[in-house]
Amino acid sequence: MSRIFSIIVSLLLASTITGCAWLGTEADATEDWSASELYTEASKELDSANYKRALELYEKIETRYPFGRYAMQAQLDTAYAHYKAEEPDEAIAAADRFIKLYPQNPYVDYAYYLKGIVNYNRSVGFLDRYIPTDPSQRDPGSALDSFNDFAVLVQRFPDSKYTPDARQRMVYLRSNLAKYEIHVARYYMKRGAYIAAANRASYVVEHFQRTSAVEDALELLIDAYEALGEKELASTAERVLAMNREAGRLIDDTPSPEEVGLARKLWDYLELDKN
Template sequence: MKATTKVLILLATLFFLPACSLLPKEVDKTKGWSAQKFYSEASYAMSEGNYETAIGYYESLEARYPFGRYAMQAQLDVAYAYYKNSQHESAIAAADRFIKLHPRNPYVDYAYYLKGIVNFNRNIGFFSRFVPTDTSQRDPGTALDSFNDFAELVRRFPDSEYAEDARTRLAYLRNNLAMHDVHVARYYMKRGAYLAAANRCVNVIEKYQRTPAVKEALITMIEAYDKLGLEQLSADAQRVLALNEAQSNFEVPTPKLEEEPSIGRKLWDYLELDEN
């Protein structure tokens, strides 16, 4: 490289550096904010539906003020913010973290309930909110997770304000899980796997008694036994079907649910907050 070229490069660099120093630096507007200020701004963002901003404030609050009442509440509120922002895994992780850190907190039942709601709505999906679909035909993974979340809530906190809705959702999920097994049995029938179909129906009858799916399971079971040439088992299943129909045991009410429960953010009374 020629000497003149090197000189030109050096001069250009020297000219550019002062210009860079004049560029405005990004200002952290949260510098010096108190924990209360962080929480207030996060609450306002939540009320405006600006969940991503709220999440940022909640996380900054806990990072700067990890010990205190506002940080504890932010740990729970951020789970709801994640849920509203459709960040399901993060919502569940935040709720699990709150449960682990504060197992005796008077609002820990809310964390269990929120987990159930997140998984419940993941199972419903986007399109079924607008187009009627049979959710029992879907992969039962998140439905099982939701069932377990609600079951844990009811077991640990039977008198919780969320327990009644959790029980309703448990009944709904139980019906769906039972019908899922019926759909699987019918699929086996189409494939000629009659023994597998019959066994799946037995699982429905034994595991999901008092659900509408039991009738469908018995009907499919009878067909499967007929295909297998198991006349005695088919006759036994027919008798069970007829007896239960005569006693109206299949007339099980379908649980009615709110599509979107009004769970909201959990507001705490700071004066009575359990810090343990």
């Protein structure tokens, strides 16, 4: 019986060792791959939406070949892969890392653009692609981050192919930020916090002059000042509103079909909203 038991134990040990060896071989399947081979395979996985596997291969490139051109490209692709995998924080961190390490790289404009896109999607939201909603009523944190990301791109890379789209998105984001302030001002009016409402409306007039929200802000100022008994201030706001209407300074900042079409073409070309 003891001999049979010994044979069974030996077989189990042999099986375990064989299994470990097999696992080791599987784990090191790419051990002898060149940077080019790793990058080619990672690109295939990325194109196939196998983002986790693609990220693993990009990491191998950076670990084994940290100073080559493939490592540099792998870092940028890592940011994009995280974005596609719906990991916005990781995507922004990877883009920031690329910007820090390669500030003079010819593709650094894309890193700034990708940061803006990540935050833009956060501000717009997935449901907006299918259900009409008012994004200006949401917390403006991500919208402001996106606006600032695009602003850096526009300022530093005015000739970048991503700049026209970034400018258009900035118009949209700026309009929403202004409308958000109007929503808050109206909330204060309903609560009887007329001073707070007036302050919010004044902020819109001062900082968002070329948006459609200015007209709403001036109307709110009139109502707030009247509620506060500030007849002179209300009259002044009325005169400013009338003058701007007569001069045609109150604009409609809704993008034209041509502008939307141009932005949409670039968006579709980059496949930034396809999963």
